[in-house]
Amino acid sequence: MVSRFFANVRNHSEIKLRILRRFLTPWAAKLGSIAKNSSGVIWYVDGFAGPGRYDDGTDGSPLIGLQMAQAIKNRDRGYQLANLFVENNLKNWKSLERLSAAFRVNGVTANNLRGKFADLIPEISEITAGSPLLLFVDPFGISPIKYQQFKTLLNREWPIDVILNFSHRAVYRLATNHPHLITEAIGSENWRREWALTDDPELRAKYVLEEFRQNMIRDGRFHNVLYYPIRPTITAAPRYYLVFASRHYDAFELWNDEIAQEEISLSAKQYSTLLLQASFLPEFDNDNRGVNLLNEISSFTTSLKGFTRRDIVRHLVEHRWGQYHTRDIKKAVGSLVESGKIKRLHVGGQGVGTDEMTPA
Ligand SMILES: C[S@@+](CC[C@H](N)C(=O)[O-])C[C@H]1O[C@@H](n2cnc3c(N)ncnc32)[C@H](O)[C@@H]1O
Structure with a gap:
C-alpha cells in the first residue's frame, strides 16, 4: 500500500x-x-517530504513550498521563503534533488536532507535558527514521530507553526502489541489507563490525541493545538486527523476559515448525494447554520457591556473553531446591527472591526 501511495493523490490527501x-x-x-527586519528568511520545513510530486502530476507538499518560494522571490518582498525537505527513502530523496535543482537555478533556497526526521532534528534546528518556521509533518503512521526529539524543535526560541498528519488508525494497529511506540510518538503514557476503560475507538483516539495535544501545548508554548478529522463525508469515520499548532491566535483564524469551508462542502455533498437535490438543501443547511450563528453571537454579546466585531470573531474562532467562516460571522454581525439587535456606538477611524458596540 505504501509503495502505491504516490501513484495518485487521493481525495483525503488533497x-x-x-x-x-x-x-x-x-x-x-x-x-x-x-523577518524583513531580522534574518530576512522564513523556513518551510517538510519533515516527511516524499518525492515532491505524485505520479499523476499533482503537486506534493515539497512542490507547494518551492512554488511559494518562487512566487515570493519574483515579487521581491524583501524576505525569502527557504525550503528544507527531509526524506528517508533514497528514490524519493533523489526526486526531491531533481525538483529542487530546477528552482535553485532561479535563486530559490532548497535543502534536502536524507535520513530520519527524528535523527535530523538537531540539524534542522541549527539550519533554521533565528528565523520563523512552518513545519509540515506528514509521516506514514505515527511511530516516526519521536516526541523526545520532536519537542526540542517545538521548544525553539523563534516562531513555529505546525501542521501535522496524525494517523489514529496507526494508533489502533500499535496499541496491543507495540504500545511503547505510541508513547514514544506522543511523549507520555497516561493514554494507556484511559484506553483500557473503554472499547469505543473514537474515544480511544481522542484520549491519545488529547494527550499529544497537551504535551505539544506545554513544550511548544503554543497558544493552542487543535485537531480536525479528515473524512470523505460528514458522518464517515475519520481517515486521519490534521493537528494545527501555533503560538498566535491569528493562525487559528486562518485555519478556522479553511476548516469551515471544508465542513460547508462536506454537508453540501452529503445532501446532494442523499437526496439528489443539490440546489435546494444546501441552502436549507446554510439557513440552519445561519440561525445557529446568530444565536451564538446573541448569547455571547448579551452578557457584555461593550464589544467590537473583532471580539465576536475571536470568541467564535476560539470557542467554535472551524464551525463558522469569519466572512459569515462578519455578515451576521452586520445583520444584527441592521436589525437593531446590536447597537454600533462609536464609529472609529480603524474600521468596522474595532467600532464599539453594545447589545440593544
Ligand atoms: C505520506 S508520505 C509524504 C507525502 C508528502 N507530504 C506529500 O503529500 O507530497 C511520507 C514520506 O515520509 C518518508 N519517510 C518515512 N519514514 C521517514 C522518516 N523517519 N523520516 C523522514 N522521512 C520518512 C517516506 O519515504 C514517504 O516518502
Whole structure:
C-alpha cells in the first residue's frame, strides 16, 4: 500500500495539501514582513517530504513550498521563503534533488536532507535558527514521530507553526502489541489507563490525541493545538486527523476559515448525494447554520457591556473553531446591527472591526 501511495493523490490527501497551500500564503506574508527586519528568511520545513510530486502530476507538499518560494522571490518582498525537505527513502530523496535543482537555478533556497526526521532534528534546528518556521509533518503512521526529539524543535526560541498528519488508525494497529511506540510518538503514557476503560475507538483516539495535544501545548508554548478529522463525508469515520499548532491566535483564524469551508462542502455533498437535490438543501443547511450563528453571537454579546466585531470573531474562532467562516460571522454581525439587535456606538477611524458596540 505504501509503495502505491504516490501513484495518485487521493481525495483525503488533497485536503491536507489544499490546507497547506492556502495557509502558506498568508503565513509567509505575515511572518515574512516581521523577518524583513531580522534574518530576512522564513523556513518551510517538510519533515516527511516524499518525492515532491505524485505520479499523476499533482503537486506534493515539497512542490507547494518551492512554488511559494518562487512566487515570493519574483515579487521581491524583501524576505525569502527557504525550503528544507527531509526524506528517508533514497528514490524519493533523489526526486526531491531533481525538483529542487530546477528552482535553485532561479535563486530559490532548497535543502534536502536524507535520513530520519527524528535523527535530523538537531540539524534542522541549527539550519533554521533565528528565523520563523512552518513545519509540515506528514509521516506514514505515527511511530516516526519521536516526541523526545520532536519537542526540542517545538521548544525553539523563534516562531513555529505546525501542521501535522496524525494517523489514529496507526494508533489502533500499535496499541496491543507495540504500545511503547505510541508513547514514544506522543511523549507520555497516561493514554494507556484511559484506553483500557473503554472499547469505543473514537474515544480511544481522542484520549491519545488529547494527550499529544497537551504535551505539544506545554513544550511548544503554543497558544493552542487543535485537531480536525479528515473524512470523505460528514458522518464517515475519520481517515486521519490534521493537528494545527501555533503560538498566535491569528493562525487559528486562518485555519478556522479553511476548516469551515471544508465542513460547508462536506454537508453540501452529503445532501446532494442523499437526496439528489443539490440546489435546494444546501441552502436549507446554510439557513440552519445561519440561525445557529446568530444565536451564538446573541448569547455571547448579551452578557457584555461593550464589544467590537473583532471580539465576536475571536470568541467564535476560539470557542467554535472551524464551525463558522469569519466572512459569515462578519455578515451576521452586520445583520444584527441592521436589525437593531446590536447597537454600533462609536464609529472609529480603524474600521468596522474595532467600532464599539453594545447589545440593544
Ligand atoms: C505520506 S508520505 C509524504 C507525502 C508528502 N507530504 C506529500 O503529500 O507530497 C511520507 C514520506 O515520509 C518518508 N519517510 C518515512 N519514514 C521517514 C522518516 N523517519 N523520516 C523522514 N522521512 C520518512 C517516506 O519515504 C514517504 O516518502
